[in-house]
Amino acid sequence: MRIIETFRIFRGISVGSGFEPAGAFSGGASPGLQRGKTPRGSAAAARKGWPHGTCAVFLLFSVGLPAQWIGYPTADVPRTKDGKPDLTAPAPRDAEGHPDLSGMWEQDRRGAPPPVANAQPRAALQPGRGQFWDIGTGIEGGLPYQPWARELMQKRRADNSKDNPDVRCLPLGILQTHTHNFLRKYTQVPGEIVSLFERDSEYRQIFTDGRPLPADPQPTYGGYSSGKWDGDTLVVQTNGLKDGLWADYNGSPLTDAAKITERFRRPDFGHMQIEVTVDDPKAYTKPWTATIRLAISLNTELLEYICVENEKDATHMVGK
Amino acid sequence: MLLRMSLIPAVLLALGVPVGAQWVNLKTAGIPRTPDGKANLTAPAPRAADGHPDLSGLWEPNANKYLRDIAVDMKPGEVPMQPWAEAVYNDRKTGARAGEESDANCLPQGVPKIDAAPAPFKIFQTSSQLAILQEAFNLWRQIFLDGRKLAKDPTPTWLGYSVGHWDGDTLVVDTTGFNGKTWLDQVGHPATEALHVTEQFHRRDFGHIDLAITIDDPKAYTKPWTVKEELHLLPDSELIEFICNENNRDVPHLPGH
Secondary structure (H helix, E strand, O other), X not given: OHHHHHHHHHHHHHHOOOOOXXXXXXOOOOHHHHHOOOHHHHHHHHHOOOOHHHHHXXXXXXXXHHHXXXXXXXXXXXXXXXXXXXXXXXXXXXXXXXXXXXXXXXXXXXXXXXXXXXXXXXXXXXXXXXXXXXXXXXXXXXXXXXXXXXXXXXXXXXXXXXXXXXXXXXXXXHHHHHOOOOOEEEEEEOOEEEEEEOHHHOEEEEEOOOOOOOOXXXXXXXXXXXXXXXXXXXXXXXXXXXXXXXXXXXXXXXXXXXXXXXXXXXXXXXXXXXXXXXXXXXXXXXXXXXXXXXXXXXXXXXXXXXXXXXXXXXXXXXXX | OHHHHHHHHHHHHHHOOHHHHOHHHOOOOOOOEOOOOOEOOOOOOOEOOOXXXXXXXXXXXXXXXXXXXXXXXOOOOOXXXXXXXXXXXXXXXXXXXXXXXXXXXXXXXXXXXXXXXXXXXXXXXXXXXXXXXXXXXXXXXXXXXXXXXXXXXXXXXXXXXXXXXXXXXXXXXXXEOEOOOOEOOOOOOEOOOOOEEEEEEEEEEOOEEEEEEEEEOXXXXXXXXXXXXXXXXXXXXXXXXXXXXXXXXOXXXXXXX
16 A cells, blocks of 8 residues: 555655646645645545655655656646636547546546444545555445344455455456546547556456447456446446456455446536445345446546556564 | 466366356457357457547567567567666575565565566557456556646656557557666566556557557666567457455565565
């Protein structure tokens, strides 16, 4: 985790000023926001309760970072009369008339549901990031765990999530990707939507060419995803997941019985909503649905992030 | 790494059963076919809406020999190495440093070695960029076609920063901003952070891309030098998830680690 926030700090610094309204972060008293130069990164760090000195160290090393493309203007952005991005303009459409989901997306912290009582304490300190820790945040009563699944989640949480695939530089899977703080870039082409994810340069393919889900495929971290349009909603089904994946950072389990249905909607230019329904009868007593809210991220670009490069965290992670 | 990479296809073939259940046998849409249903790989290259050749598709390098030695088609002594680079190369080519190679450690192969990865890669072309999904190491690469300039002094990376422009029907891709940690091939031709790679992609027909790669790294080589590789389309197939870091047991067994 520390690697992630460190990286995000670098991005935040390199973006420079005028990138994102401070109101995007409900953390409020973040030292990074007060500096006005480090919107995304240091805000995230402050919400995690990092000592201020940590931010200062990265500021010292920030020379040279602006040379990348993360200030490069995004093309084809609708504008209001005063020239600002019009985030509530209509969503673009592809040649076939479907909504075009293409774009760079980040967590929409203004739209995420508030933390609920069963979220762990640290989530309460991070407004808008509850789903990352507990994807059941916002679901009344939380996730409907089978007893063994609840026990496993609680053990993993007590162990500081030290065996999360994220800690081991393994793929995050669909759900942890959706709630993750890093950027993801969707490109919609005929027959397919590609997602490039900043974390560990992972990618995902969602086919829209009508192919059926494979029967008994080789299990994978990413699964096999095929979608079709239902009006302006792209309904994506996924199977073929490996056993033992994590649905959130706490460690809510997924089994090889899991089937995931995602409903992607782009209601306007600046926003995306993904309703994710997980049907995994081995781990949960009934299907459950989490709603992910993403916001368009303008004038920025994906950075290279290679998790396993000089990775020193995993051996220092401790549990009970 | 050579061992592992070359073993993977054999293992998959031997275990063949589960692979068939995936999307690797699905007919790829948009491929011209002969009357018997086979892909017509010598049909004309497709064009994008903007009139440029469309490089989109699933491609496989004809390139295991270039993965091994990018200069395999050159005569001995033709690679214009600086003396220090030649000393490094001579040390590496004995195999004594195999454990230092990036991909043995599940780190990116870098450009241009990734063009010779034995695993296929899938190109998505839009008017403003190419996205390349690499099966090897589960990585993406972006090549911007929107006219932006290469950044000066960017944060060094494994895959660099790539921009492309069209020269007639050839896409010319310039990449800089490397971290100097990759080898150009498995025998160990070195590269430094001064590396500037130019790749020229020419889709000569539906099923083939001619790829010319120019290495300009004045710290390691006395002058730029160019090699030619080839890619072929892989019809009716698909990328398979490749997670190098899952249960990787190779490194401790490789010399030089």
